[in-house]
Amino acid sequence: MVETMEQSEPHHSIPGESGAPQSERYWEIDAIRGIAILGMLFYHLLACLVLFHIIVEDPKFLSYYNTYMLGSGLFILLAGISMILRHERMRGRTTKEYYRALVIKALFLLALGFCITIASWIGSSIFLHNEAFIKFGFLHMLGLSMLLAIPLLKYGKWNIIIGLIIMAVGAFIFPFINDPTWLFPLGIHGEDFMQYTQDYFPLFPWYGVLLLGLGVGTVFYPNGKRGFKMFKPGKIGLALAKLGNGMVTLFIYLVHIPVFFVILWIFSAITGIGFL
Numbered sequence: 001m002v003e004t005m006e007q008s009e010p011h012h013s014i015p016g017e018s019g020a021p022q023s024e025r026y027w028e029i030d031a032i033r034g035i036a037i038l039g040m041l042f043y044h045l046l047a048c049l050v051l052f053h054i055i056v057e058d059p060k061f062l063s064y065y066n067t068y069m070l071g072s073g074l075f076i077l078l079a080g081i082s083m084i085l086r087h088e089r090m091r092g093r094t095t096k097e098y099y100r101a102l103v104i105k106a107l108f109l110l111a112l113g114f115c116i117t118i119a120s121w122i123g124s125s126i127f128l129h130n131e132a133f134i135k136f137g138f139l140h141m142l143g144l145s146m147l148l149a150i151p152l153l154k155y156g157k158w159n160i161i162i163g164l165i166i167m168a169v170g171a172f173i174f175p176f177i178n179d180p181t182w183l184f185p186l187g188i189h190g191e192d193f194m195q196y197t198q199d200y201f202p203l204f205p206w207y208g209v210l211l212l213g214l215g216v217g218t219v220f221y222p223n224g225k226r227g228f229k230m231f232k233p234g235k236i237g238l239a240l241a242k243l244g245n246g247m248v249t250l251f252i253y254l255v256h257i258p259v260f261f262v263i264l265w266i267f268s269a270i271t272g273i274g275f276l
Contacts, residue, residue, distance in 0.1 A: 080213020
């Protein structure tokens with residue numbers, strides 16, 4: 001990557017920033033993210049219904065967990081691709097500014113993750129009377145993975161192989177290692193660890209999924225530009241793309257569980273159906 005990012009094709013400026021170019025969003029990326037957010041909403045609604053004892057957590061319910069993990073994997077894969085797309089969205093900026101933007105976003109996600117840790121600890125203590133709070137959840141993993149991925153950007157498509165290796169270690173080796181438990185952010189923890197956390201996304205294998213996204217993004221979106229032809233979206237595609245816009249998705253992610261919780265709490269108080 002050269003010191004000043006490549007100039008090409010006419011572009012639009014970012015409002016309020018003279019000379020700072022910004023390319024269009026690629027609707028297919030946002031649409032896939034929109035599908036993933038719908039899957040996450042569905043699974044978390046079911047989880048809240050189980051929490052309120054409105055439905056029973058049976059083998060059929062547990063099968064939806066695979067859908068949730070698939071949706072989460074899509075989010076993380078797209079986050080890796082988005083790190084490549086940001087290169088194009090910052091045309092005209094220096095490489096230093098590009099890296100700084102990635103670091104700021106990663107630190108922002110980490111800060112949100114720690115806020116969720118505090119909120120979940122308070123919520124668990126008050127409402128559930130236990131200590132099963134979020135110790136290393138989705139945003140912790142995503143923010144830290146982005147920071148760790150920045151030095152590997154230079155390896156381009158080779159990140160596919162690196163990512164697959166990390167995924168394999170996380171899936172087939174770390175589950176059989178139970179000590180030391182303080183390495184739980186990596187995926188090493190005791191057998192009873194999952195009883196004391198509400199959400200858990202260890203770096204192994206999920207960091208590998210983000211690196212896989214970096215590699216895939218390099219192949220299909222070289223220098224952040226679409227390297228293939230794509231048809232125009234229909235109404236459904238546009239709706240999913242709006243839902244999957246980065247800031248919209250983050251807002252939904254942050255508020256949907258508290259909203260589900262409050263609605264079900266009110267519903268249970270009024271109807272007598274369900275309880276905590």
